[in-house]
Amino acid sequence: MPEQNDAVQIPPGTHTTAGSTAAGHSGFRPARVVPVPLREIAASLGVEVSEADAAVTVTGVSLNSRAVEHGDLYLALPGASRHGAEFAAQAVTAGAVAILSDHDGAKRLLADGGPGVPVLSVREPRTAVGPVSALVYRSQPAGEDSPTLFGVTGTNGKTTTTYFINSLLRALGKTPGLIGTIEILAGAEAIPSLLTTPESPDVHALLALMRERGLDAASMEVSSHAVSYRRVDGVMFDVAGFTNLTQDHLDLHGSMEEYFRTKAELFTPARCRRAVVIVDDEWGRTLAAEATVPVTTLSLQGKREAPDADWTLVSSTPRGLGNGFVLRHRDGGELRARTALPGDFNIANAALATIMVLASGVGRDALQAALDEQDPFAVAVPGRMQLVSEAPASVVDFAHNPDALARALEAVRSREEGSRVIVVFGATGQRDQGKRPTMGAIAARLSDVVIISDDDPHDEDAAAIRAEVLAGAVAARDAEQLRCEIVESFPRDVAIRKAVELATEKDTILVAGRGHEIWQEVKGVNLALDDREELKAALTARGFRVPADERIES
CATH class of the missing domain: 3.90.190.20 (Mur ligase, C-terminal domain)
Incomplete structure (x- = not known):
């Protein structure tokens, strides 16, 4: 899937960022953004600006000239067929107060007398998109309460697992948000999603919006495309989860090894604090061994296949279309749950959701009470079984x-x-x-x-x-x-x-x-x-x- 910004052709009538409203403006942004001086953004990039330009203040970030709002920093990125600099005039007319581009784009912009707003130039602007968006939106400010953020990756099961996490969080009395394939939820507001993970500015705007609305937590699907295209740069997940890895997206990655390496980037201190990994395939076991963050391991195949797993499925019983199941920790403690969706893989999805919520700091007793009293894994997931x-x-x-x-x-x-x-x-x-x-x-x-x-x-x-x-x-x-x-x-x-x-x-x-x-x-x-x-x-x-x-x- 190509990056959806001004650097590529977009079919007429198509929304160009997940969550765009009919008017072309983001429906995700927080209502209040503290203006950020351009000097602060420039300093974070190691770029110098004039005294006059340094006083300009930025209140938003956009990759798309059609989604620019007044006060935005417009990101004019190079693409496969078009350069975002070609759309700078449109962005400025819409209210962009500054532009960030690569050196080639900056030359184009300044060749005809300039666009009338400050232009910042860096060699690799794509690497700056996430950090700059995080800075402008203050999406996860240090020392302040932010929603507990869960990220789920793997080939299969990401969507169902995020729905299960959110349903379990609601059973615990929390108010969660969701960023995923089917929809994006910031409280009660639901907006159809066009990408498994939206572009980086939208992700950071969403996290800021969720914090502004007082949400307790949020779950996000993290695809290999999201990592490759830097859509989750600057995002810190409290708990990252891994489902499995099977053949898919080799048109992008070329080999299973490269596909795995892309997924594995999520399980580093720069991107998450702790992880839960299903170790029922070679890729999961390799990830658990190589991850550079604390890892809780989970096996649905029993002690024979994964003798050192922290949590193991010890029994499952058909229950209607779904199953009841029991997870046992290596210390002997157990958690009992049930899912209404058919298939062993949905036991895996529900088990992963359970242990990820546990890893976020919820106590076992409170978790078991929610599983018993609320039946959270009976939630229907659109288009999934x-x-x-x-x-x-x-x-x-x-x-x-x-x-x-x-x-x-x-x-x-x-x-x-x-x-x-x-x-x-x-x-x-x-x-x-x-x-x-x-x-x-x-x-x-x-x-x-x-x-x-x-x-x-x-x-x-x-x-x-x-x-x-x-x-x-x-x-x-x-x-x-x-x-x-x-x-x-x-x-x-x-x-x-x-x-x-x-x-x-x-x-x-x-x-x-x-x-x-x-x-x-x-x-x-x-x-x-x-x-x-x-x-x-x-x-x-x-x-x-x-x-x-x-x-x-x-």
Whole structure:
């Protein structure tokens, strides 16, 4: 995903920073910002300014000329195709009082007599964005109360874990905020999110807003993109959590080792105070061994796989669609919890949320009381194992990589005799191509009916993407003598209707890959498409019952 600022082309009508309002201004900024003299910003960057320029005061930071507010420092960064300096005049007209750019951008700005506001020039402006945003917004001031900040990273489970953390915090009587894939919450205000982690100025503005509103805590998904693109620079997490690492985003990182190293940057004293790491894969064990902050380890596989883990899952019992489970500390103490979402991976998500909240300083007795009395892990997470109907069991999930797809398919398999699993999925365009045949093979092994359709093709040829997924499914079926039926069906709404047409009340339908998303990007055009709504409509048309559930956000 490219950085969303003035240095790249943005499709018309698209909000350019997560949380932008219709007018183009940030909905995240605190109501009151103490003006910061430009001399203070310049000093933090090691840059000199004239006496007149030093007196200019800054009250905001923006990477996007269309989101500039009066008093902003406009960050004119270089990009792959455009330079932010090209939009400086627009930024100044909107109210920018100063500009920060690289040396090339500063030369461009000053070549024609200057933009009419002070220009600061540094060699690597991207490295300055986080620290400058933190300085201007005073997002986590030393010596003052700030929300306890939880950061969750890993390939799968980030969204659900942050929802679980927040639900558990509410059960403890706290008022938490959320920065994530689906939405951003600053108290009661909810704003749809465009990025897993917003750009750095928005992150710091949000943290300042949460502090201003008196929030106790906040949870944030931290993707590898967020670390690579420096979106969390200058942010200090009180507790960082690691879920797992499986193949994904290799289009950005090139190798699993580089992908891991990017994630591992979060677990350093510059970014977090303490960590909780699931050590059920090689990457988790390596991270726990190499992290340079205090680490609490958690294993869901038992003492045989992780004999030195601080917390271990010692039992789990099916409970409705979900499970009850018990975690035991190496000192013998236990915590009991339950989750309403299906799958062992949701036990892992709930367990990680529990131990992260414990690591933040909450006492075991208070934590157990909240788990017993409030049932916090019954919270519905939009597009994550979201149940649409029960007969047939129809589930929408965000699973869009091999490990997540396998886990989802294993989780929805019914024990009822004669039941089948029908899966609808595809692969995203302009992303890691190597996972496409792998996902096809997984679907063939774990499903009875495989319906291969489109995900978000972006600018790739949709038929070519389907062909790669289809080849993997057919190869696995033929080589392993699998009995699954394989169907290619498109567009996606037609594929979903096909799945419902084939289903009986005993069967399970899994629509995987897009989860909560409501737009499908095809050749630069955003098409309205919500898997949940398409599935509801198809089920209703066939006469299946679709219960209303007000707890589930659509």
